Amino acid sequence: MGTEAVGTLAYDAPAAKVDRRRLIEQLGDAVRGLVAATCAAEAPPEELERAIAGTRQLAEGLRGFARPLGTASSSEDPLLPHLYPAGHGAGNPVAPPVHVEATEEGVRSRITLGRQYEGPRGRTHGGISALLLDEVLAYASTSAGRGGFTAYLNTSYHQAVPIQVPLEIRARIDAEDGRKTTVKGFIALESDPEVPLVSATALFVIPRADYEGNQK
Template structure:
């Protein structure tokens, strides 16, 4: 379940590692079911009466999530931040009901990603929202920085939409670092369909910056004990 770009920070057969894997498996299972629910929600033509009844049922389920809740700045215990798996990422997170999710793998000159957009990601009927393309590429280009040993944050992203991105069609994404200037990192990325990688649907040029340690600690207080 961990990204192939990272090395788990736990060891096999260790109780803590086994507990972490159980938690990640449960998070992923819930995320999968929630994505199916979201898909059913945006595709249904059920009557208002049925929708109101379902809303009541879901309200009851939401109330079952008891116990402490993490604050926005807290890193989930199941994550490997900043260089690894993010379970609730809206792009790659297996636990997110919003994510496609995008699966990231190493490539010869950077990183690659695969995913399939659903109707919940629709812009024009039958095609993906342009903002989804931007989010997918922004995420993958960030992974390219990390894979090159220079984790960075986006400071500029320019996209060109060549063709519409189809829904319910396997997509292939690619990203690679093209150069650096001090702490700035320059990255390019693209989206194609998986069956025709010669026809670019969306292309992007991005500029990322690797924050210095003091800035990183100020932005992410949870890293104070680790850096």
């Protein structure tokens, strides 16, 4: 058995699954690095051509093992985070590397965004800021035992969120009302954590048991 940390819980997952998940995370991290390098590269044409050929070959190799859409990954475990969600999946190279920890108030995430998340020069794309807030606010709801789907996410952009600068995202539950949870949070510089750059309020709704969106 191998041990993988889940928040403060140490869970003995089967060793083969832990090893497989580690490889999936490493591949996600490696490709995330490739994506960041791609967005920054002022490489000469021959280097770009070499990268195109090598990347196409790697993609072709992996495509042969694709699982059908809508089926579970063999890495899934009921007690461990999924590895492929677009917002936080460690194995998904498109997902920003979001790690969340509990605080006395709610939750906090520290993150430094790579070049692939740039919108206006040197600034994070606003949609990426919204993605991060959706994730971290959802964690606040989930870690309080509530969860739910995002019904709305209202964001206010006060100042630019810089790329390649350490950031801190904090979230806390504002109100609970039956199936509804309202959560507030903001993104700040780690060096100036009380000044919101982007703030958000989200409503998470736990669907009714008979909600048709639950059917696969």
